[in-house]
Amino acid sequence: MIDTKVMPEFKLTPKSYEGEREVTWCPGCGDFGILNSVKQALAQLQIPPHQAYFISGIGCGSKLPDYLHANGYLGLHGRSLPMAQGAKLANHELKVIVTVGDGDAYGIGAGHFVHALRRNSDITMIVEDNKVYALTKGQYSPTSTKGWIASTTPDGAIEIEFNPVVMAIAGGATFVARTFSGDPKHMAQVFAKAIQHKGFALVDVLQSCVVYNLVNTVEWYRPRVYKLDDDASYNPHDYDAAMKKAHEWGDRIPIGVLYVEEGRPTYEDQVKALEQGPLVKQPLGGYSKATWDEFRASMM
Amino acid sequence: MHKNNMTIKIGGEAGQGMDTSGAGFARALTRAGLHIFANQDFMSRIRGGYNFFQLRISDKPVYGPHDDVHLLLAFNQEAVDRHLHEIVPGGAIIHDVSVKVDPAALTTRQVHSFAFPFEAKSLEIGRPAGMDPKHAKQMLNTAALGVTAAITDFPFDRIAEVIRQNFGKKKGTAIADANLAIAQWAYDEARQYADQFDWKLVPLPDAQPQMIINGNQAIGLGAIAAGCKFISAYPMTPATSIIEFMTSQAKRFNLVTKQTEDELAAILFAIGAAQTGVRAMTATSGGGFSLMVEALGMAGMAETPLVVVDSQRPGPSTGMPTRTGQGDLLFVMHASQDEFPRIVIAPGGVESCYADTARAFNLAEKYQCPVLILTEGFQAFASRSVGIEEMPFEEFVIDRGKTLTEAEMNALTPGEYKRYAITADGISPRARQGHPNTTFTVTSDEHTEYGRIEDEDAANRIAQHEKRMRKIETMKQEMRMPEWYGPKNAPITLMGWGATRHAIREAIDILNADGIKANALHFIDIYPLDEARLEKELDKAQYLIDVEGNYTAQLAQVVRVYTGRAVDDKILKYNGRPFSGIEIANTVKVRTQHEAPRAKSSHNGHGGAPKRISRRKVQA
Numbered sequence A: 001m002i003d004t005k006v007m008p009e010f011k012l013t014p015k016s017y018e019g020e021r022e023v024t025w026c027p028g029c030g031d032f033g034i035l036n037s038v039k040q041a042l043a044q045l046q047i048p049p050h051q052a053y054f055i056s057g058i059g060c061g062s063k064l065p066d067y068l069h070a071n072g073y074l075g076l077h078g079r080s081l082p083m084a085q086g087a088k089l090a091n092h093e094l095k096v097i098v099t100v101g102d103g104d105a106y107g108i109g110a111g112h113f114v115h116a117l118r119r120n121s122d123i124t125m126i127v128e129d130n131k132v133y134a135l136t137k138g139q140y141s142p143t144s145t146k147g148w149i150a151s152t153t154p155d156g157a158i159e160i161e162f163n164p165v166v167m168a169i170a171g172g173a174t175f176v177a178r179t180f181s182g183d184p185k186h187m188a189q190v191f192a193k194a195i196q197h198k199g200f201a202l203v204d205v206l207q208s209c210v211v212y213n214l215v216n217t218v219e220w221y222r223p224r225v226y227k228l229d230d231d232a233s234y235n236p237h238d239y240d241a242a243m244k245k246a247h248e249w250g251d252r253i254p255i256g257v258l259y260v261e262e263g264r265p266t267y268e269d270q271v272k273a274l275e276q277g278p279l280v281k282q283p284l285g286g287y288s289k290a291t292w293d294e295f296r297a298s299m300m
Numbered sequence B: 001m002h003k004n005n006m007t008i009k010i011g012g013e014a015g016q017g018m019d020t021s022g023a024g025f026a027r028a029l030t031r032a033g034l035h036i037f038a039n040q041d042f043m044s045r046i047r048g049g050y051n052f053f054q055l056r057i058s059d060k061p062v063y064g065p066h067d068d069v070h071l072l073l074a075f076n077q078e079a080v081d082r083h084l085h086e087i088v089p090g091g092a093i094i095h096d097v098s099v100k101v102d103p104a105a106l107t108t109r110q111v112h113s114f115a116f117p118f119e120a121k122s123l124e125i126g127r128p129a130g131m132d133p134k135h136a137k138q139m140l141n142t143a144a145l146g147v148t149a150a151i152t153d154f155p156f157d158r159i160a161e162v163i164r165q166n167f168g169k170k171k172g173t174a175i176a177d178a179n180l181a182i183a184q185w186a187y188d189e190a191r192q193y194a195d196q197f198d199w200k201l202v203p204l205p206d207a208q209p210q211m212i213i214n215g216n217q218a219i220g221l222g223a224i225a226a227g228c229k230f231i232s233a234y235p236m237t238p239a240t241s242i243i244e245f246m247t248s249q250a251k252r253f254n255l256v257t258k259q260t261e262d263e264l265a266a267i268l269f270a271i272g273a274a275q276t277g278v279r280a281m282t283a284t285s286g287g288g289f290s291l292m293v294e295a296l297g298m299a300g301m302a303e304t305p306l307v308v309v310d311s312q313r314p315g316p317s318t319g320m321p322t323r324t325g326q327g328d329l330l331f332v333m334h335a336s337q338d339e340f341p342r343i344v345i346a347p348g349g350v351e352s353c354y355a356d357t358a359r360a361f362n363l364a365e366k367y368q369c370p371v372l373i374l375t376e377g378f379q380a381f382a383s384r385s386v387g388i389e390e391m392p393f394e395e396f397v398i399d400r401g402k403t404l405t406e407a408e409m410n411a412l413t414p415g416e417y418k419r420y421a422i423t424a425d426g427i428s429p430r431a432r433q434g435h436p437n438t439t440f441t442v443t444s445d446e447h448t449e450y451g452r453i454e455d456e457d458a459a460n461r462i463a464q465h466e467k468r469m470r471k472i473e474t475m476k477q478e479m480r481m482p483e484w485y486g487p488k489n490a491p492i493t494l495m496g497w498g499a500t501r502h503a504i505r506e507a508i509d510i511l512n513a514d515g516i517k518a519n520a521l522h523f524i525d526i527y528p529l530d531e532a533r534l535e536k537e538l539d540k541a542q543y544l545i546d547v548e549g550n551y552t553a554q555l556a557q558v559v560r561v562y563t564g565r566a567v568d569d570k571i572l573k574y575n576g577r578p579f580s581g582i583e584i585a586n587t588v589k590v591r592t593q594h595e596a597p598r599a600k601s602s603h604n605g606h607g608g609a610p611k612r613i614s615r616r617k618v619q620a
Helices: A030-045 A061-067 A080-090 A102-108 A109-120 A164-171 A184-196 A239-246 A272-276 A291-296 B018-031 B079-085 B102-107 B118-128 B133-138 B142-154 B156-171 B173-196 B215-225 B240-248 B263-275 B284-302 B330-332 B350-367 B377-381 B406-408 B458-476 B498-513 B531-539 B554-563 B579-591 B616-620
Strands: A052-058 A072-074 A094-101 A123-129 A176-182 A202-206 A224-228 A253-260 B005-015 B037-040 B051-057 B071-074 B087-096 B112-116 B210-214 B228-235 B256-259 B278-282 B308-310 B343-345 B370-376 B385-389 B441-443 B483-485 B492-497 B518-523 B525-527 B543-548 B569-573
Touching: A030 A061, A030 A094, A030 A123, A030 A184, A030 B616, A052 A061, A052 A080, A052 A184, A052 A224, A061 A072, A061 A094, A061 A123, A061 B441, A061 B525, A080 A094, A080 A109, A080 A123, A080 B228, A080 B256, A080 B263, A094 A102, A102 A109, A102 A164, A109 A164, A109 B263, A123 A184, A164 A202, A164 A239, A164 A253, A176 A184, A184 A202, A184 B483, A224 B492, A239 A253, A253 B256, A253 B518, A291 B284, A291 B483, B005 B018, B005 B079, B005 B142, B018 B037, B018 B051, B018 B156, B018 B210, B018 B385, B037 B210, B037 B377, B051 B079, B051 B112, B071 B079, B071 B142, B079 B087, B087 B142, B087 B173, B112 B142, B112 B173, B118 B133, B118 B142, B142 B156, B142 B173, B156 B173, B156 B377, B210 B350, B215 B240, B215 B308, B215 B350, B215 B370, B228 B240, B228 B263, B240 B256, B263 B278, B263 B284, B263 B308, B278 B284, B284 B308, B284 B330, B284 B370, B284 B441, B308 B350, B330 B343, B330 B370, B330 B554, B343 B350, B350 B370, B350 B385, B350 B458, B350 B518, B350 B554, B370 B377, B370 B498, B377 B498, B458 B531, B483 B498, B492 B498, B492 B554, B498 B518, B498 B579, B525 B554, B531 B554, B531 B579, B543 B579, B569 B579
Parallel strands: A052 A072, A052 A094, A072 B441, A094 A123, A123 A202, A176 A202, A224 A253, B005 B071, B071 B087, B087 B112, B228 B256, B228 B278, B278 B308, B308 B370, B343 B370, B492 B518, B492 B543, B543 B569
Antiparallel strands: A176 A253, B005 B051, B037 B051, B037 B385, B210 B385, B343 B525, B483 B518
């Protein structure tokens, strides 16, 4: 994975991805842990910063690429996935990672989400899911619990909550996982697996918001979450078992890799023009006279 | 006898195959060295509904349709009812015996009617060849072409060659033979009428090779020649055939083409690809462009080079999907919040769709901004015979502007590269994300020179906003002034933009031939416009008549805002149909009181009555 021509003997550590920016998240925010675990995963996989491309939207979690030393495009609310897929098609040597919040991914971006699932582009999507719109001060999100009381839902949210992992498995994602911001080690492990997976990988991160979600706190999650890795009988390659597990919520919440489908070709694998290498490294124009002659003849 | 100068109209029901037969005949004509202009008119339906295909033929290049029809191939009753009045005296209708033509109308209009048992003969020849009745009846097309060749004296072997090629490749010899047989039968039957029809088509001795290309194909070709490797789009008439054409060429030129889930994704895929260093584009019509607007602003803020095609159709909203118009000019000039540099180019004609789209890719990278191409339905579908020399694909020079080469990036120290470096011309050298020495972020937020979010600091905001906006001044030096056509110092100047270019030119030719001195000032590059230079050009115009396909004279508004110059009159059309040269010329004659108003068709409004201006004034 590491481009040895560029960095022959330099060993990458989490510090290698440290941005120079002051982090503006609230003290105690789960995003700090996510950021650290992302760095851990990158170091574990020895991905040089210039080969990582972080694409985000708008929201607290979407600021993450601004705090990293890596390539980034901090774009529009809900629109990271199409941009990430375009970037991947243009340069499939890059490790493209989307980092967005639950509102961005499952609310305004839901239309793109379902198509990314079935397309199996080789990108990783990390959703910082705190079940609330935090940056706009506390409105309910698609993953907020039914009955959630906030400024726009004073009598409680009427909709039932969106289950991203069920949706992702049903929609055709080839890697679906859940992790928890209160367990940095687990997060780093799951992120690394997701990045390594060849195909579309979703990681939904259960995350606290210390200001606007005083229900689903770290203390609320900790006794409820349990690791799928601890259950030797659980087989993430079993679709039906994964679907069942993905529905589990409440007193017991599974975290870890819920579902994996190996071997399905990625979208980029199936695009003929990419057989000659990344599009960005192919010559622009400059087609031979013979090529144009053949074209001209076809139009006569 | 009229040699090599006529218009053939083929009208019938969608699905009857008029476009295929028309295109086949066009091919035979261009191989014979003749020039053609072909346009179609169709309804937003798959089957049924009324369509026509119109072919103008000349021994000189032709750039637009003509209102006069010399030969009507009527495939159903509606074609006769709709177009009989367009046929010139001495012209003819070719039709099946089942179609009724009023003999009185024929006599009044001095139009011939040649009826043949096309349907019966199609079945007679088609059945033994194994064709079901539906497909057999489609041979009506081929038969009609046989008749056309017969009465115009066009050599039969020229159409036989095209028929053999068209049907032989895809459908096998039995079908090709059946089509040849019906064409031969029709030709032989119709020869007896040749001396009653005055318009003749004669192959030229020194036929030069010509391609037949429509506006959307030309846009795709401009993109390919300019090194565009990526198009993402969502189907929307009349833009769809741009991605379709590029997809048809994807293997030849190694392109990535992507139909996305919606137009939001279409522009964002393209931005993602462009930011990564590939030349990328998207294409849509006004409704889809509306969805793209937020991302357009992001490309402006992040300074991502991008080419966006808006193929206009009448709106608002769904409007008239298969029709044409020029209602989006002000919209694309101003779409998205706040201000950022963008370029708006409106090509006029197939050759301009090619050349100006190619140029758009250089401009997008040079100025690191979105470039908007404004075309329209009429131009998207209309095709023309194009000489090889008109589209010198191999000669296009790719200019990536201040884009760092691999060697330049190799020479950088990691950390020193500033994506948004403050420069005098506003253009910051652009590097590829993915190179080890140029790891950086870009943001839709206001940002620092390094591309980090800085959405609070006022001084940084001023520095970055001014840097971006300075690019407009830099662009202005390169943007082209509107082009003149016709005699200098004419008392009448027609002003237009985009796809009306050739119709206006033809109007100028007609007016001058009729002794009315007039010229035209036509905009292809529209924005940014250099006020000082434009004022000088406008000073050369005396009586300025604006010609546009919208209700509020949008170009005239732009010109007035930027230069203070008001137009003296406007010819505006918004019925969804294209302008023709003769139509503009006639309207100018009426407006300038060179001619009394004619009884005009009720659905061809030009926005207003003749103006009371003195005839002396416009002849001065």
